[in-house]
Amino acid sequence: MSETMKKLRVGVIGLGMGRAHIKGWQEHPNVEVVALADPDAARLTKVGDEFSVAGRYASAEEMLATERLDVVSVCTPNKFHMELTLAALAAGCHVLCEKPMAMNAQESRQMLEAAKDAGKRLMINFSYRFSAASRALKAQVDAGLFGDFYFGRSVWHRRRGMPGFGGWFGTKALAGGGPLIDLGVHRLDLALWLMGYPQPTWVMGSTYNPIASGLAQKAGKTFDVEDLAAGFIRFDTGATLALEASWAANIQEAELMETRLLGTKAGLLQKNLGGGYTFDAQVFTEVNGAPVDMHLCPPTLEAQSAMFDYAEAILTGTPHPAGGDEGLVVMQILDALYESARTGKPVQIHPGAGQ
Structure with a gap:
């Protein structure tokens, strides 16, 4: 069945910011949030009950291995954005990753290349x-x-x-x-x-x-x-x-x-x-x-939320907003700003930085 004819099955990793993602996904009539992953058992139960999501997992790995998902939201501390995005892409999922894209431009580049290799979409939640x-x-x-x-x-x-x-x-x-x-x-x-x-x-x-x-x-x-x-x-x-x-x-x-x-x-x-x-x-x-x-x-x-727009793009086969390429540019700038603050000197940014 083509993506234009089915409901998207979504999993959400991390239920701090993940609550806002669930709300956003549930705005779209052709999206169903079917699985949640969070190591905090009490939070997992509370959020699962609040949004009536049956699939509940203590780890992202267990969720990805068990569920058949179309899209995954990565809503964890920044340190884990890259590894969880790579895992979701490897499991055949499109990914919506919370901002910032990663810890640095180098990690962002790996995520972008992995999405291209997998033939999957990568969007960053630049919600504003x-x-x-x-x-x-x-x-x-x-x-x-x-x-x-x-x-x-x-x-x-x-x-x-x-x-x-x-x-x-x-x-x-x-x-x-x-x-x-x-x-x-x-x-x-x-x-x-x-x-x-x-x-x-x-x-x-x-x-x-x-x-x-x-x-x-x-x-x-x-x-x-x-x-x-x-x-x-x-x-x-x-x-x-x-x-x-x-x-x-x-x-x-x-x-x-x-x-x-x-x-x-x-x-x-x-x-x-x-x-x-x-x-x-x-x-x-x-x-x-x-x-x-x-x-x-x-x-x-x-x-509409970023999740609504992303779902619509996937379902209709049209380009999605806030792609990983734009997330990489943002990370290049952030890296350079922190480096400039550390050294007290201007920092140049070259096309392709972060490779």
Whole structure:
């Protein structure tokens, strides 16, 4: 039976972020989440009962060996993204991997090559490009409203918002880094996607840890990553992008997310409202010599999830968004930013980096 005539059978590995994946998959009428894998028995039971999923496994290996799956969501700590993606591909599954794609560009390259060798799809969950506000802006970008983008700034700051403080997010061996690889990855992808994914040529980056390290020490928690990172990226088009991300910063807002891009014809802004997770899309341009500001869609408008779009692409045999090739570009930039922060020098990015 062809993929256009059947329901996709989906398995989800890791039930922290995996809960959001299950919800996203269940939006599509031709998708059935049939299996879950998580070593936490209590969480496995709770989530399985919540979403009425019968297949429950203590390990991904057991799930892949037992179930006949079409797609697997990998929602584990970053350290395990590559090995679980490779295992799922080897089992004949398409993969939706949580961001970041992997711990580094080298691992990302292996994942991308494995997907090509297996003849399977690999998508990265860059979820913030799937909001109604982001989609509305992208439609106008594609229509040529903005002209050529030449400068941008993409930001995600939290006043105090360290996820799972003392857990794997703050452990470099499991996460690969701090807010840059956790939050900055989303704002970087969003900006790159709107810009048409230009090729990065060099970056300059800095990382800081003046707040979280002290909090961790007082609480007796493990924390060996940055709590704030900032960088500057230049592309082969001549355009540049400033990127900022923090879990702890002395700012007014509890949570600040903004992506601004300046184009030769107009500029755009995608931002969160009221420190929350509702987003606005604005355009700034000029008509007959007068400045004109536009809101593209109601802030409360909802859109389909990344999982819905991925399922639709698989079922209809059409290209899927947020492919592994774009995930690799993001990892190349993140690697270079961390290396620049370590050395205090600019780092060049060459096409094919990460091989």
